[in-house]
Structure formats: structure tokens, C-alpha cells
Amino acid sequence: MALRICSAYRTMSTDAVLVIAGLIPVHLAAEKKRELYVKAEINDEVKKQQRQGTYQKWQEEWDTSDNRKLIHNVEDWTSRKHGDVDYYITQFLSGHGVFMDFLHRIKKIPNGNCMYCDEIDDAEHTLFCCPRWENGRSALLSKTSEIWGKVGAFMKEIIIEKVKDEKARNAEVS
Incomplete structure (x- = not known):
């Protein structure tokens, strides 16, 4: 189900x-249910404390994950009231997709350098640093x-363009 939610x-x-x-x-959900089950009295305060404990444990697990890219606070992310995720946003948030560093790690290409500026190309670089996307970043920040x-x-837009550029680059190599 989670795969479908975020494509x-x-x-x-x-x-x-x-x-x-x-x-x-x-x-963590099972542990939360078990702990609530053994409590003698369950009220809103107990549920709130239990929820905070669950988020704390989840955050600790997330902090040790290799996948911690653009989401730093699990509770803030999962509690937000805006912003659906889709295929493209998921690629950025996970660092998967047309990021040269990722493609290099899975041995699809010989190095992880950005095709536009020769820095290591990951989601953070693409979104925040790469000069290729400066105009789009500036428009967003204003x-x-x-x-x-x-x-x-x-x-x-970035993912679509990078896919197109990667295909063109592969065609040149072939």
C-alpha cells in the first residue's frame, strides 16, 4: 500500500x-497497540504520550537510515496538512531516479557526477545547488x-528533463 501511496x-x-x-x-504500530492494551486507563493524555513515544522511536530509526535525504523530521513530515506526493516528488525525497550518484551506486553509469556542472549529483544537489535549475529555484523562492x-x-520538470538529457547522453555514447 505504501508503494502505491507515493508511487x-x-x-x-x-x-x-x-x-x-x-x-x-x-x-512500531503493533508496539503502540500492545502498550495501550496493557494500560489500565486510556485517555487522551495517554494516547498523546504514546503517539509521541512512537514518533520518537520512528525518528531514531530514520536518523540511522541511509535514505534520510530531504525529510529530516518524521513527525513534521507525516503530520503536514498539505502536499500530496507523486512519482516525481518521491524520486527527490528518496534520492532514487535520474540522479547520477544513485545511478552510479546501482552500477548503471561509470560515475556520479552531475551532467550539468560536474559536482556529485544527488537530490539535494539537483534541487538546491545545480546551476542548471537556478532560474526555477529563484522563481520558487520569490x-x-x-x-x-x-x-x-x-x-x-527536473526529472523529466534529466531523463531526456540522460537518454540523449546515452545515445551519444552508443
């Missing part, structure tokens, strides 16, 4: 998929309303 590939790690989809891992839709559209 992720099945090769993506479970911890990344669950965080992006906003679904508490089964082992606006505050409807920012999520614009960020998502920008991520989509």
Missing part, C-alpha cells in the same frame, strides 16, 4: 517508502503562496 518503485527501501507515504512502520504545488511541478 515508488518496489526496489525502494521500506523505511523510505513508509516515511514518504506517512505510514507508521508495522512493528513566491510564498501555493508553494507546494510549485515545488512539486518543479521537481517533475
